[in-house]
Amino acid sequence: AGVINIVTSPESVDHTQFDAGIEYGSWDSTRFNSRVLQPLTGGYIMGSAHFFHSNGADVHISQDALGHSGHTNERQERTDLSLAMKKGPFTLNGYYVNYWCGGYYNPGFYLTDRTRTGWEEFLANVSYKDSFLDDKLTVQERIYFSRHRPKFDIFYRPRGWRSPLGITYPNGIRTELSGYMDQYGTEFVTNFRPYERHTFTLGVELRQTELHGVSTKANYDPRPLPRVTDVSKRFNWIEPEDRFFWGGFLQYQWDLNDSAYIVGGVRYDMYDDVGDVISPNLGLYWGFKRHLSLAVHYAKGFRAPAFRELYKHAPGPPVIGNPDLKPEEANSLDATLTWSPSRGLSLSLTGFYSKIEDLIVAVDREFQNVGNLWSSGLEVSAKIDLDSFTCQLQQAYVKSQMDGKDFSGVSNWIGTALLSYDITKRAWISSLIYFVGSSDVYSPILGRKQIDDYTSIDLVLGFKHFVDPKKGPDLSIAVRNLLDEDITFPEVTGVVPEGLKRPGISFDARLSFYF
Template sequence: MRDQISRVFDLAVFLLAFALVASVSLARAETADEAALAEFYGNAEMVSIATGTAQPLRESPAIATVITAADIAAIGATELNEVLETVPGLHVGVSGVGYKPIFSIRGIHTQSNPQVLVLVNGIPVKNVFDGSLGTSWGRMPVTGIARIEVIRGPGSALYGADAFSGVINIITKSATDVHGLEVGARGGSYDRNDQYLQWGGELGKFDAYFFLERSRSDGPRERIDADAQTTLDGLFAPFPPVSLAPGPTELNRDNTEARADVSLGYWRLRGGFQELNDIGVGAGVAQALDPVGRGDGRRLSADLSYDNPRFADNLGLTGTLSYYNVENLARLQLSPPGAFGPLFPGGFPNGVLGNPDVYERHYRGEMSGLYTGISGHRLRLGGGYRKEDMYKVEESRNYMLVPSPLGPVPFPLGGLVDVTDVEAFVREEARTVAYAFAQDEWNFLPDWTLTTGVRVDDYSDFGTAVNPRLALVWQTSYSLTTKMLYGRAFRAPSFGELYNVNNPANLGNSSLDPETIDTWELGLDWNAGRGLRAAVNLFYYKMDDIIRFATDPAPSTSVTAQNTGRQTGYGLEAELAWQASRRLRLAGNYAYQKSTDESADADVGFAPSHLAYVRADWMFDPQWSVSSQATGVFDRKRPPGDDRSKIDDYVAVDLTLRGQKLFGDNWGMRLSARNLFNADVREPSASGLIPNDLPMAGRNLFLELSKAFR
């Protein structure tokens, strides 16, 4: 407790000193270049994710957050995870496998994170195999992002499956955001080495934008003190231990991302390619350190859209066709050399090896119309069709699982064997989904708007899901907006949960129903004037038919996906932003949540009960600015059955110095320190097999230089 108080005190002193220095500067000069101010602070007032059309953020029928490119640059973020940590009530954790991100919203936290729908330009990018973003996601660079819109709460009435606890829509840049050529490079801690270029302009009659970034790093090699093999070594004593712990996590990365955006009139064509090579597997897929395992991935996407707001009198028409191909490949050492030696002497001289590969294709088509011919109403009707095809599964391994008193253990096969056609871990499957939706925004009184909506999704593998929404927005006064919201959402079973086979650890169940959630929210948004804005919202939710892998009734010992258990949660999220002067802006948010596993009558664990975030942006010169932010994560409990003590709290502080339009308006510079005070940041491991949790990066720095050619 004393250490925690000391960290909070250090943080308070740091931020107070920051504000005092800024105030002294403001007394010296209060005038700044208007263009520089606009570029520094950006404009987050409009949001489209809540209804499908742009509207003022405070009037939108959802609890939403908008983050602009200016925000992203100011806080020194270079990847998506760093940006999302600024959203109230959203905590970015990691899984032990490759440190893949877990976007925990309002206490809903699972290892593959299928309950949050991630979109890129409105197109889902999640894997159907396990509902996660997959190995090929990596850590999305943010240089090519124009804005990010986030809904906290259900979104299935508009977006369908997996818009469960929240929706994240990443909107990439276009020719309207970039004019001419810009190149940049950054380097820093962990042998970081990044380069990027982007260009926006006219190509004949077309508006065009192109982006390319290459990112490489050895990653933070933080120490794991004990792992799953440490526990096995204890069981097999006095045989010599073979665990590689204590040892470092493997988080090296080599990412390439390319995007293109070409438009003409009402038509727009986008394409994207992402490739990851030799990606480290974090703390190990089987929670045993794996210094040789690597993941590779590729994603290819394309979408063609038509958006004509004046297609006919009082009618706007939009349509999208999209294609998404994803490959997730892995070369894994599940256990170290010599593992299970007491059972099979000399059986695994190179360790227990497994190479699972999954290939997916997604096809989508959607069309909707917005009709405004009825006074006071904005009626949107639409529908679509998609196919999710896990068209190829390949697997080779040097073991087969056999029963034992310890549970299933690997039996050596003498070398790698291709088991694709005989014992692959999951079946190749495909599903189709047809859906239709309707939404009406009814302004029935000058200060009242009622938004109602419903969406029906018909799945080929488990049937139909119906999800309504209801939102009443009241302009209570000129400065105060009140929102009363209800929504229902669902999460579709993943193919792993439905079709896992030849895997005694996790067997699929083709009879699963989708998870469901009902959420009620009350939000207040207050524009107090003089640059001060405050917002607070309360929420309550109820989850049913939760999908978990659970042990079958005796005498079976198989672990099978089942609809089991309920979860309820409630809490609040508060935000405050103050434009203290033309050059100084202060902002912060706080979130509290309490989530209960109703079966165990206990906290569900993993997610923080308290989240706090503060930020100060100070433009001390038209060309120079400094931003500081701090994130506090508190009171993370263990899930039922895990007797370890609570996960340690932490406060992490970042500081970024930014120069714009330097040396004849062509150069830019960013110097950023992440985790400035070297806090011991840890994310919870899934079980006690890594008893001291997953260590995150300590203090690290980077320097970025960019040049524009206009």
């Protein structure tokens, strides 16, 4: 279940605020969250805490990658803590996350309720933002540090598993993987508007990334060991590496009039391990009629291979890295025509096209550049906003191909509908309808396999401030997958022929307080 909180800007609050919420749902899912805000002269102090735990649904699996069937859960737990302090032009932010999940499949798509994967992350940054020259010049500077620590306890093969070489592992194959990913850097962005209709933006970023402290514990070497032992010196799950990046961009926006502008820019990115690239972009917005507007945008993108795609070794997840990978590069073009005949009604038609060169995917248990991926399509959307009723509709057709064949696991049709109605001033009801068309997956086991389409409906009934008009509480009751639809997600590698089964109908209730 998801929760959306709309929070007033901290700088606009003139008194101490505290709010808290509790939620309970299917599969013993619990969620707690709280936020406190203390205004200061020229700033504020704000902190928040969030905790979520779920035992997960008992999902039936008809066949995993080893051909086994059974039941498994999607256990997960997450803790978020944040603190922000602002004084004048300076802001300090700190953020901590601890997350783990277990059950379902291990990274090799074999059934196990004992696998547990997760990560910890800490992020701190200090920023400065101020305006000069009668607000014609704005300067922003940020210095940041983050540490990401992956933690994996993977039961990769079941007890009694026999390898193709005839070796039997009485306790199965288990690996414990960990390490540290540190990033520290700085960003500088300035906006200069020397004349009323001309804006220049300049940005520079420098970042150092270091992967260190990696370790591997296992109960094999490669023959069975009596217990889980540190084997890092003999074989490790990934190479310790570092990467230095620097980049910059320049952008210019020309406001032709009150209803039209042109924006264009260029960006340069340099990675010391995979090379550099120049990426241009160009956009146009034109309100050429009273109720009609046209937006056109072209951009070139770039993605450097991740460390795991470059340097991953055999222990742990089955896909190994490839140090010869080239970066992915993408070119995209989209155009949107919007008709807004009245304040509460708008209709849009969007056409889009993209080409990704040197796409990185896993092939035969190794990351490889496999070629070019073309995607194109159309999206129709509508929004109706009346006094007590809101409706947002979207329907998209997407065609994704590689080497003249449909890309595995991608549906051609995707649609959503969000409906919301205010029953009274303090009661409302909403529904999210989500449609995904069928898709084809190419399995090495069964060949071509079709994943069925599905329609999922969520229904939420809410009551706002039903005891006190200022302090609440608020209450919401939700039913997810109302029709108990049989939903399957495609598993794009094809090693799980039946796809990834999803749980059926579920419920949750949330209570929120404000002080």
